[in-house]
Amino acid sequence: MKQHKTIIILSFILITLVIPLVNQTPSTSIIIKQTSESRQNELRFSATITNTKEWLNNTGFDQPIDPWYAEIKGDSRDITSSEDNNEANFIVLGDEREFTAINGTPQASDWIPTPKPGFSIYPDRYTINQYGCNASHEYWEDAGSFNIYGVRGNQTRNRPSVLWRRVIEMPVDMNDYRITSANLTVIFNASANTNVETPNDNLNPPAANPTAAEYDHVKFYVQLSDLEDKVRYPAASYEPRNLGFGDLSAYDNGPNDGIEHNIPDTQLISVSEEVLVFYLNRILEYDSRNFTIFLGIDIDVEDNYTEFDRDTYYSLLIKTCNLTFTYKKIINEFTSLSWSQDGNKISSLSNYDVIVKDANLNFLYKVDKNWTSNTTSLNSEIRILINGNPHSESIKLTKANSTFQDAKVGGFDVTPLITDDVNVSIQVYLADEFRLGDNITISIDNASLLITYSIIQPDIVGSGGGGGGTKVIRGPDYTPLVIGLSVGIIALIAVFGLYQARYKHPPMVRKIKKLKKKIKKGKKLKSLIVIPREELIRIGFKNKTHQILDDEFLQSEKLKEIAKMPNNKKINKKSNKGEK
Numbered sequence: 071m072k073q074h075k076t077i078i079i080l081s082f083i084l085i086t087l088v089i090p091l092v093n094q095t096p097s098t099s100i101i102i103k104q105t106s107e108s109r110q111n112e113l114r115f116s117a118t119i120t121n122t123k124e125w126l127n128n129t130g131f132d133q134p135i136d137p138w139y140a141e142i143k144g145d146s147r148d149i150t151s152s153e154d155n156n157e158a159n160f161i162v163l164g165d166e167r168e169f170t171a172i173n174g175t176p177q178a179s180d181w182i183p184t185p186k187p188g189f190s191i192y193p194d195r196y197t198i199n200q201y202g203c204n205a206s207h208e209y210w211e212d213a214g215s216f217n218i219y220g221v222r223g224n225q226t227r228n229r230p231s232v233l234w235r236r237v238i239e240m241p242v243d244m245n246d247y248r249i250t251s252a253n254l255t256v257i258f259n260a261s262a263n264t265n266v267e268t269p270n271d272n273l274n275p276p277a278a279n280p281t282a283a284e285y286d287h288v289k290f291y292v293q294l295s296d297l298e299d300k301v302r303y304p305a306a307s308y309e310p311r312n313l314g315f316g317d318l319s320a321y322d323n324g325p326n327d328g329i330e331h332n333i334p335d336t337q338l339i340s341v342s343e344e345v346l347v348f349y350l351n352r353i354l355e356y357d358s359r360n361f362t363i364f365l366g367i368d369i370d371v372e373d374n375y376t377e378f379d380r381d382t383y384y385s386l387l388i389k390t391c392n393l394t395f396t397y398k399k400i401i402n403e404f405t406s407l408s409w410s411q412d413g414n415k416i417s418s419l420s421n422y423d424v425i426v427k428d429a430n431l432n433f434l435y436k437v438d439k440n441w442t443s444n445t446t447s448l449n450s451e452i453r454i455l456i457n458g459n460p461h462s463e464s465i466k467l468t469k470a471n472s473t474f475q476d477a478k479v480g481g482f483d484v485t486p487l488i489t490d491d492v493n494v495s496i497q498v499y500l501a502d503e504f505r506l507g508d509n510i511t512i513s514i515d516n517a518s519l520l521i522t523y524s525i526i527q528p529d530i531v532g533s534g535g536g537g538g539g540t541k542v543i544r545g546p547d548y549t550p551l552v553i554g555l556s557v558g559i560i561a562l563i564a565v566f567g568l569y570q571a572r573y574k575h576p577p578m579v580r581k582i583k584k585l586k587k588k589i590k591k592g593k594k595l596k597s598l599i600v601i602p603r604e605e606l607i608r609i610g611f612k613n614k615t616h617q618i619l620d621d622e623f624l625q626s627e628k629l630k631e632i633a634k635m636p637n638n639k640k641i642n643k644k645s646n647k648g649e650k
């Protein structure tokens with residue numbers, strides 16, 4: 071058993087010594103495996119060639135910019151690329167505009183009269199003149215008479231309205247803009263006869279049974295709606311409740327009985343700026359190019375007496391209308407622009423296995439405006455992508471300076487992202503939605519990707535194959551040596567093992583060992599003849615006695631022969647003996 075162990079240990083040592091000579095396999099870094107059938111069965115010592123190579127072309131973004139190319143994802147209206155001063159740029163497209171198309175005195179060429187939605191009648195007169203949008207109306211219950219505007223008296227003509235409509239076409243698609251501030255200023259003035267019953271009037275005489283609920287009143291207003299009039303929002307209004315103030319008897323209610331009462335230029339009360347902005351943004355969601363604005367006048371007169379009531383409005387005038395608003399570009403979340411370069415494959419270095427030991431990316435970057443003070447986007451960043459996979463580290467644009475700085479001191483370790491492909495992208499990623507009034511340009515330059523690699527060269531050829539000028543010399547073929555060495559060692563072990571197991575013991579010990587083994591295995595044994603010691607002595611003595619008797623007999627026979635011989639022969643024989 072001990073011998074077997076020795077053999078096993080020796081074999082193990084031999085195998086561990088020989089195998090590394092035959093096959094060298096690297097254990098760390100990224101290995102680009104090559105398969106070459108012609109090389110697979112050869113047995114050679116491998117050589118490792120290590121080198122560092124700049125993997126990017128045109129690192130300085132010189133003109134022409136190739137092989138760099140720009141690619142936009144998300145809203146292509148929000149970012150664009152440019153190349154100048156041998157730099158690559160990401161231009162985040164800001165824009166801020168002001169709407170001022172509605173201002174001053176309304177013009178007949180811009181505004182179209184339109185009835186109030188629902189059942190509605192126009193006032194006796196409505197027009198756009200040099201003073202603005204003007205309406206006049208006289209309510210008179212006496213159907214047998216004509217009022218001052220030549221309209222027959224009609225007690226149902228107590229709620230006339232007129233609106234003027236204007237459709238606004240925006241110069242840009244407002245889908246990409248957000249209104250950030252707005253102002254609506256509308257001025258009206260009005261004149262009426264004191265025959266109009268106002269809340270402050272003293273209605274008389276009691277004999278005419280004066281009644282009043284709402285009193286006679288008018289309303290000036292502005293509405294905003296989408297082009298198809300699906301929603302209409304009230305943006306400004308005014309009800310001059312005192313218009314026509316002054317007492318007049320029910321029996322003396324004609325315009326000639328009273329006097330003119332005026333409301334001077336007065337501004338309509340607009341909704342708050344916040345609400346106005348909301349309304350404008352909202353209506354432009356329906357149609358991002360167009361919206362409608364209405365200027366309206368409602369007249370609501372009341373029959374205040376059992377006598378024929380008469381209410382005279384001379385002039386209801388919308389004098390000026392100014393709507394202004396500013397709107398800024400919407401920069402959409404998740405919009406990105408990448409400057410990319412599809413580099414050579416790692417496997418282009420060699421026909422053998424290539425290990426990427428290290429890949430280090432760096433570049434310079436700057437921004438022409440302070441990102442934090444010009445945007446509300448704190449999450450937007452510069453990302454690094456290799457083969458479409460983002461590196462875990464990024465650069466927040468809030469940290470960008472107006473002068474070039476390293477993306478990272480010492481560069482980014484992008485080794486884990488390298489596969490056989492090396493497609494590099496430097497991307498500006500806009501991570502929030504924000505409004506931007508002005509372009510912001512982010513620039514990059516001096517992009518570098520240093521790749522340190524090793525080529526595992528089992529059979530060394532004369533060229534580095536794109537390895538940056540690596541020169542390799544063919545190495546000797548060690549196959550016969552290794553095979554010879556292996557055979558020799560195996561033979562040596564065999565002989566040594568055989569000696570240990572068998573021939574170092576005397577024959578009797580070997581015989582006993584063999585016998586022990588047979589007994590152990592339970593084999594049938596041949597019977598053994600055992601000769602006792604006395605018998606062996608006897609046989610030995612007998613043999614020795616026989617030999618002595620034989621020798622004595624031969625001696626006597628020789629003496630007899632000599633006696634028969636002549637004397638000289640005997641002497642010669644003696645002398646011959648003596649000479650010897």
Ligand SMILES: [Ca+2]
Nearest residue numbers: 264266314316
């Ligand atoms: Ca009055």
Ligand SMILES: [Ca+2]
Nearest residue numbers: 265266380381
């Ligand atoms: Ca009246």
Ligand SMILES: [Ca+2]
Nearest residue numbers: 267372374381
């Ligand atoms: Ca009245």
Ligand SMILES: [Ca+2]
Nearest residue numbers: 145400401402
């Ligand atoms: Ca946008």
